[in-house]
Amino acid sequence: MIDNFFIHASTLFTATNVAVAQAAGTSGVPWWIWPLALLVTTFLIGIVAALAGVGGSVLYVPIVSSFFPFNFDFIRGSGLFVALACSLSAAPKLLKLNLASLRLVIPLALIASTSSIGGAYLGLSLPQSILKILLGLLITGIAILFIFSKNSEFPKIGHPDALARYLNIGGAYFEPSSGKDITWSVWRLPAGLILFSGIGIIAGMFGIGAGWANVPVLNMLLGAPLKIAVGTSMSLLAITDTSAAWIYLNQGAVLPIITIPSVLGIMVGSRVGVKLLKTAKPKSIRYIVILMLLFAGLKSLLAGLGWG
Amino acid sequence: MSSQTHAQSIKSKSSTGGQNDVLTNVDVSPEQNIYANILLVCSWVGIVVMLITFIIYMGGLFNPLVKPSDMPLYWKLNVHQYLQATNAPSGWNWLGLINHGDYLNLVGLAFLGIVSVLGYISLFIAYLRKKDFPYIIMVSLEIIVIVLAASGIFKVSG
Numbered sequence A: 001m002i003d004n005f006f007i008h009a010s011t012l013f014t015a016t017n018v019a020v021a022q023a024a025g026t027s028g029v030p031w032w033i034w035p036l037a038l039l040v041t042t043f044l045i046g047i048v049a050a051l052a053g054v055g056g057s058v059l060y061v062p063i064v065s066s067f068f069p070f071n072f073d074f075i076r077g078s079g080l081f082v083a084l085a086c087s088l089s090a091a092p093k094l095l096k097l098n099l100a101s102l103r104l105v106i107p108l109a110l111i112a113s114t115s116s117i118g119g120a121y122l123g124l125s126l127p128q129s130i131l132k133i134l135l136g137l138l139i140t141g142i143a144i145l146f147i148f149s150k151n152s153e154f155p156k157i158g159h160p161d162a163l164a165r166y167l168n169i170g171g172a173y174f175e176p177s178s179g180k181d182i183t184w185s186v187w188r189l190p191a192g193l194i195l196f197s198g199i200g201i202i203a204g205m206f207g208i209g210a211g212w213a214n215v216p217v218l219n220m221l222l223g224a225p226l227k228i229a230v231g232t233s234m235s236l237l238a239i240t241d242t243s244a245a246w247i248y249l250n251q252g253a254v255l256p257i258i259t260i261p262s263v264l265g266i267m268v269g270s271r272v273g274v275k276l277l278k279t280a281k282p283k284s285i286r287y288i289v290i291l292m293l294l295f296a297g298l299k300s301l302l303a304g305l306g307w308g
Numbered sequence B: 001m002s003s004q005t006h007a008q009s010i011k012s013k014s015s016t017g018g019q020n021d022v023l024t025n026v027d028v029s030p031e032q033n034i035y036a037n038i039l040l041v042c043s044w045v046g047i048v049v050m051l052i053t054f055i056i057y058m059g060g061l062f063n064p065l066v067k068p069s070d071m072p073l074y075w076k077l078n079v080h081q082y083l084q085a086t087n088a089p090s091g092w093n094w095l096g097l098i099n100h101g102d103y104l105n106l107v108g109l110a111f112l113g114i115v116s117v118l119g120y121i122s123l124f125i126a127y128l129r130k131k132d133f134p135y136i137i138m139v140s141l142e143i144i145v146i147v148l149a150a151s152g153i154f155k156v157s158g
Helices: A002-024 A033-052 A056-067 A072-096 A102-125 A128-148 A162-166 A189-206 A211-221 A226-250 A256-276 A282-305 B004-014 B017-024 B030-058 B068-073 B079-086 B091-097 B106-130 B133-151
Strands: A170-175 A180-185
Touching: A033 A056, A033 A256, A033 A282, A056 A072, A056 A128, A056 A256, A056 A282, A072 A102, A072 A128, A072 A189, A072 A226, A072 A256, A072 B030, A072 B079, A072 B106, A102 A189, A102 A226, A102 B030, A102 B133, A128 A189, A128 A211, A128 A282, A162 A189, A170 A226, A189 A211, A189 A226, A211 A226, A226 B106, A226 B133, A256 B030, A256 B106, B030 B106, B106 B133
Parallel strands: none
Antiparallel strands: A170 A180
């Protein structure tokens, strides 16, 4: 049943985007079609993103910039609010379950949010053709990362580094599958801080949440268990994206007619997706997301090169 | 190399008693709980405000300066062209225009942008009480970073 639903959702998603793409070239389309189509599209993105375990804005920015007539500046501004809203709605539960650690979030968020301001500046200063080429390369790279990355549920780590020990980073959570409490810590924190400064720049520059980068760095480099990596990443985004979102808002690059339907659609969609998660097959959904990212990445690349 | 659980046991031996409490206790720390509650309540408030103001705007109420039906003329422009074409204010000057339906929408979005600061203020107070100086400094710096970003002093030339 879920598979059928997902096939229908994918078909609806494709049909919506084809209709939107056709309408984009038609001058007689009523204005209200666009926010409505955006609401439907982001609702479906929210479902797919939750089922595939990715942040909504990593799909939102390339898909909306490929199929909707909005300028790339406004799409990136909206993307940051989409990521911010998703994070704000998910983080409280994760924090209350101890699946996110504020002691780990705070130093990483400080670095990432500071650098995201620089990223926002770059994004608003560079020519859009360059940005689209870079976004195309980035999204294609993320799709390849999804294909080859192998996160570890409980990574093996060495001795926590001096900084992690000084900041007393670590914690414990209850793992229902084993019925045991899992204690954890991290190592290689200085290297993680350097990578998070780069992640912040990318998030601010392209308006995409950075869960796709946060989770591998937290899990594979710092050695946080996968659940902690996902929970901490989700809590981080609320802070990382806030700084960059303010730069876009102050610059006038946030149009409510684009941003608000997007935020509402993706939040409702991700809640529906989480409910479907119990019975869905995440692997097949992940492949569909990879294909969507590859398609959107190549389309953005071609648009940037003036061939799209 | 060791597993996460084992690594913790190594660490625990060399840690002080106070640190062990933080690292091995599955209970959520009070400051984390308060922070989570602030995010939860404030994000819902922000969403409800956004929904209400958006309905007002789409209904053409409160005399929007740029009507929703005119937006297709502008949303294709880049941000610099858009600001020139609509005489839109930059920075916080939009606050003076919230009697118009389009700028009223920004209230909910701006509120979402200060939720993290509200949470961080609660963390600042909690760490101050604990005299946890590294975290007092980091939380203070984060508040400063977000406030500076929100202040509008950083401007991108068109």
